[in-house]
Amino acid sequence: MKIKAAVMREVGGPMSVEEIDIAPPKENEVLIKTVASGICHSDYSVLHGILRTPMPAVLGHEGAGIVEEVGPGVTNVKPGDHVVVSLSPSCGKCPMCREEREYLCMDMSKASGGSCMMDGTTRLKNGDETVYQLLAIGSFAEKMVIPAGCAVKVRDDAPLESCCLIGCGVTTGTGAAVNTADIHPGDSVAVIGCGGVGLSILQGARIKGANPLIAVDPVPEKRELAKSLGATHTIDPFNEDLKQAVKQITGKGVHFAFEALGSMKTIDDAYSILRPTGEAIIVGVPNLREKYELPVANLFAEKELRGSVYGSSRPKRDLPMFVDWYMDGELKLDEMITKRIRLEDVNQAFEEMSRGEGARSVIMFD
Ligand SMILES: NC(=O)c1ccc[n+]([C@@H]2O[C@H](COP(=O)([O-])OP(=O)(O)OC[C@H]3O[C@@H](n4cnc5c(N)ncnc54)[C@H](O)[C@@H]3O)[C@@H](O)[C@H]2O)c1
Ligand SMILES: [Zn+2]
Ligand SMILES: [Zn+2]
Structure with missing residues (x-):
């Protein structure tokens, strides 16, 4: 299947918006139709070589969307579910997950180093060329295949175009204040x-x-x-x-x-x-x-x-909780969104971030 995605091809950018191929989800993976993706400073740090990824790579990791297809063995979500993408695959088996410290799940470090799925491959290609997906996610794309544990189901009545911020910035920040400290x-x-x-x-x-x-x-x-x-x-x-x-x-x-x-x-x-x-x-x-x-x-x-990493969070507990706080009016998300943009405007949003302009830009997909 062809999708449109913003691809980092060299340190310093700019990213190019390309039509690339996405393969179906394998075991314990899910295919998500991206509704919205926030732009986090960590994406900026990767683009500028402060943090590293193999290239070419689809950046973006603050996403929300709707499950389209699930691979074999997936039980936590089903097609049609609304999900916020967690940075932690929360494998449930590694020593950190067993201590209820999913924010340090050992699969997460695997994903952050290699920009691959857990089996060391990616679901993205441009012709014969492998395209990597930042943090096993890559949300600057119309669709993404991610580890099932990264797909956290949230209530259907919450607008995903604002709740995407919970995928990274909000969980990282609010979590640091309510969990770490x-x-x-x-x-x-x-x-x-x-x-x-x-x-x-x-x-x-x-x-x-x-x-x-x-x-x-x-x-x-x-x-x-x-x-x-x-x-x-x-x-x-x-x-x-x-x-x-x-x-x-x-x-x-x-x-x-x-x-x-x-x-x-x-x-x-x-x-x-x-x-x-x-x-x-x-x-x-x-x-x-x-x-x-x-x-x-x-x-x-x-x-x-x-x-503090990923707000010392337990994603399956905390992401839906932050969605509730937003819906109750306690956590203000819309006020933090300065701009809603098209995928084609992603480079401009990065330039604005470098000047400290705006709090969050959100890429909208339709
Ligand atoms: N620990 C984690 O798990 C985790 C997760 C996500 C992001 N991050 C990191 O958090 C950081 C912030 O991300 P963001 O998306 O909010 O970035 P951002 O670019 O949106 O915000 C940075 C802010 O710092 C301000 N600033 C610039 N110079 C300053 C100074 N000297 N003193 C005080 N403020 C100054 C800017 O005006 C801007 O408002 C990044 O380093 C990002 O990589 C960490
Ligand atoms: Zn982030
Ligand atoms: Zn784990």
């Missing part, structure tokens, strides 16, 4: 970087009762958006002294500082604004070959530094 009402929280992920962290922290809730972003529109989504204070890190400004608001630094950009500078910023016993939670993904040096004295103020 242990925020209590009245705890002080700062979020550094207010794109789709940062704004989702902010909303999770608001739901947990954080106060003050400080949004840090150099782009004025992002700070305004952060306020409308629950920030009590905002800081422009390019024109204010971040440490001083946080001290002024909190007295001695924050209980939790979340980094949601993926740069060594902002990781350092997050650690530097903690109060004694505070926790810096790094959600942004920098170049994975980087090293970070810790001021040893801070260890004796019991300051902690930890990463």
Whole structure:
């Protein structure tokens, strides 16, 4: 079957929109008709070689759609089901899944390294050429074959064109605030970087009762958006002294500082604004070959530094729960969507992301 997809052929891009072939799902795989895909900064990092994939590859991993066909052995979804695509195949068998840490499912690391299905092959081709699918997904395409465990059924009345954000940014961000961190009402929280992920962290922290809730972003529109989504204070890190400004608001630094950009500078910023016993939670993904040096004295103020991957989520539990929170009006998704675009406009959306414009662009398929 032929489908239209945005294909990365060289580092730095641009991606080309091509007609490629998609094969039917094999055992424990499902074919999804993509309804919508958000554009996440991780796609940008892959396109620019900060994170790696074999090429040519269909990028995109923040998808939602409708199941069209299931391969042998699939029992969790059936044709017609509405699904949000999870980044974790949640195999249920590996040591991490058995510990209920599906966000670290060992199949997920397999998928993220090779951009292949679990058997090491892909379902995409252009003529004789193998086309890889980022994270075993590849949602910048009209259809995708994904591991069955990545297809998480959600309620039929939830609009998939907004719920696609739950596939990555929202689960990563809101999950970091409600799963990774242990925020209590009245705890002080700062979020550094207010794109789709940062704004989702902010909303999770608001739901947990954080106060003050400080949004840090150099782009004025992002700070305004952060306020409308629950920030009590905002800081422009390019024109204010971040440490001083946080001290002024909190007295001695924050209980939790979340980094949601993926740069060594902002990781350092997050650690530097903690109060004694505070926790810096790094959600942004920098170049994975980087090293970070810790001021040893801070260890004796019991300051902690930890990463958070995929919001420490259990996808089958959390994705439908975040959909419910959205439908109940607690989690605002539409407000985070700056633009709805066609697949052909994907390169322009990446350029806008590089300038910090807009929170989320969503590609619509019809
Ligand atoms: N840990 C995970 O599981 C996981 C999952 C998904 C995405 N991510 C990562 O999360 C990060 C954020 O993704 P996103 O899609 O929200 O990105 P984004 O590009 O939409 O947002 C980044 C934001 O940071 C702001 N910014 C730029 N410089 C800044 C500075 N010096 N201080 C503060 N803010 C600054 C930008 O204005 C923008 O609003 C990326 O690194 C992405 O790869 C991690
Ligand atoms: Zn992502
Ligand atoms: Zn597993």
